[in-house]
Amino acid sequence: MVEPVLTIAMLTYRRNSYLRAVLPLLVDQAASVAHWARPRVLVVDNDPQAGARPVVVAALDGCGFTDFGTGAVSGSAAAATGRVDVGGLQIGLTYVHEPEPGIVAGRNRALDEARDDDLLVFIDDDETPEPGWLAALVAQWRTTRCAAVTGPTPADFAEPPPPWVEASGAFDSWQAEDGAQVGSADTGNLLLDLAVVRRLGLRFDPRYGLTGGEDSLFTRQLTRAGGVIRFATGAVVSKKVPRQRATRAWVLRRAFRSGSSWVRVRVDTAGRVRLPLRVAYAAKGAAKAGADFVRGAGARLRGDLSAQARYEVSSRGGLGMVVGACDVRVREYGRPGRRLARHVGGSRTGGRR
Incomplete structure (x- = not known):
């Protein structure tokens, strides 16, 4: 063999x-x-x-x-x-x-x-x-x-x-x-x-x-x-x-990017008419962001840190789903100050993680 x-x-x-x-x-x-x-x-x-x-x-x-x-x-x-x-x-x-x-x-x-x-x-x-x-x-x-x-x-x-x-x-x-x-x-x-x-x-x-x-x-x-x-x-x-990643701000940025990428991946692999799918994911993301924001606020008021953190992450991911459905790309590895960009065919930017 x-x-x-x-x-x-x-x-x-x-x-x-x-x-x-x-x-x-x-x-x-x-x-x-x-x-x-x-x-x-x-x-x-x-x-x-x-x-x-x-x-x-x-x-x-x-x-x-x-x-x-x-x-x-x-x-x-x-x-x-x-x-x-x-x-x-x-x-x-x-x-x-x-x-x-x-x-x-x-x-x-x-x-x-x-x-x-x-x-x-x-x-x-x-x-x-x-x-x-x-x-x-x-x-x-x-x-x-x-x-x-x-x-x-x-x-x-x-x-x-x-x-x-x-x-x-x-x-x-x-x-x-x-x-x-x-x-x-x-x-x-x-x-x-x-x-x-x-x-x-x-x-x-x-x-x-x-x-x-x-x-x-x-x-x-x-x-x-x-x-x-x-x-x-x-x-x-x-x-x-590293210490700079173990922060609330970094986790919420990652959740936002992940929500955007999650939708983009599913749209890109749908193999069918995509506009209705984008609308559906935008609505789903908006509902998720709103509902979990309220749940997170409630958890914070009652002192439930575990629930508060999970709902805040989920809410930020929902917002990411909305921008992903609109084909707005969240550049996690892009240059500072240029986190969001609409897709332009054939364009390329510098930057890396």
């Missing part, structure tokens, strides 16, 4: 301290499945200045890094490739620079780099894989031969969050039974069967590059085309939450 080629792709943007800590862990994770597959680690650097390249070299040079080479790629940075020795196993490592801004450009670059591979696993640069993470993803795929596998993503707070933030549930990890079929997934913890992806012609949609929601659209397109996503309870990555 031919050993499948498996790529672990980490997308990174100016989080070099995170990257420095996690790279050796990714190499060890790759080594854990080397008895069954031919694994490698791929770093896709979305920093226009290619700041992660020296981090990749420095972090692994003292860990048995050998046979380092360079080659020209688009932009001013050079690709780098080599191998790391882990207990006698040779694990491939590749660095590429993707200067086009936006998380979609980074994810599509990973798809391009893995064009001839069998499996692609995404993890983000603010996530830490727990022991057994990759093995659990692979085991679920080997058992079920599904199109994709995902797992839990619990929060790792830099410091204890304020009570309102904790009560909101905004950073809670979703759960399912091991092997359960799920409808969508977070691309920060996702194994893809690339044969299925290629057969369906799936790519990440550039329209979601600065707004987020590209993972919801991609996985919804996958499942609507008949692909199955399974849950692996042992495939755990911890998502780091």
Whole structure:
């Protein structure tokens, strides 16, 4: 039997301290499945200045890094490739620079780099894989031969969050039974069967590059085309939450963006006349925003912080649904002061997370 080629792709943007800590862990994770597959680690650097390249070299040079080479790629940075020795196993490592801004450009670059591979696993640069993470993803795929596998993503707070933030549930990890079929997934913890992806012609949609929601659209397109996503309870990555994100203001901004993206994804995958659908979602969002605003105010008056936080988040998500139904894009990763924009065909802006 031919050993499948498996790529672990980490997308990174100016989080070099995170990257420095996690790279050796990714190499060890790759080594854990080397008895069954031919694994490698791929770093896709979305920093226009290619700041992660020296981090990749420095972090692994003292860990048995050998046979380092360079080659020209688009932009001013050079690709780098080599191998790391882990207990006698040779694990491939590749660095590429993707200067086009936006998380979609980074994810599509990973798809391009893995064009001839069998499996692609995404993890983000603010996530830490727990022991057994990759093995659990692979085991679920080997058992079920599904199109994709995902797992839990619990929060790792830099410091204890304020009570309102904790009560909101905004950073809670979703759960399912091991092997359960799920409808969508977070691309920060996702194994893809690339044969299925290629057969369906799936790519990440550039329209979601600065707004987020590209993972919801991609996985919804996958499942609507008949692909199955399974849950692996042992495939755990911890998502780091810095202090500046563990705030009420940030959580409400994320809820607003998520509501907008939720509607846009459903409109974009409707495959039918969209105006009535937009009107229906706008009405649903407005009703949700109003009702939950009142419920949140009532919870605040009676001192129920948990209910207050949940209703306030839900109300802000309802407002996001209204603007999403109007095709107004909430640029979570855009430049400050330019959070909202109506879609103009063919337009492109800079900015990144």
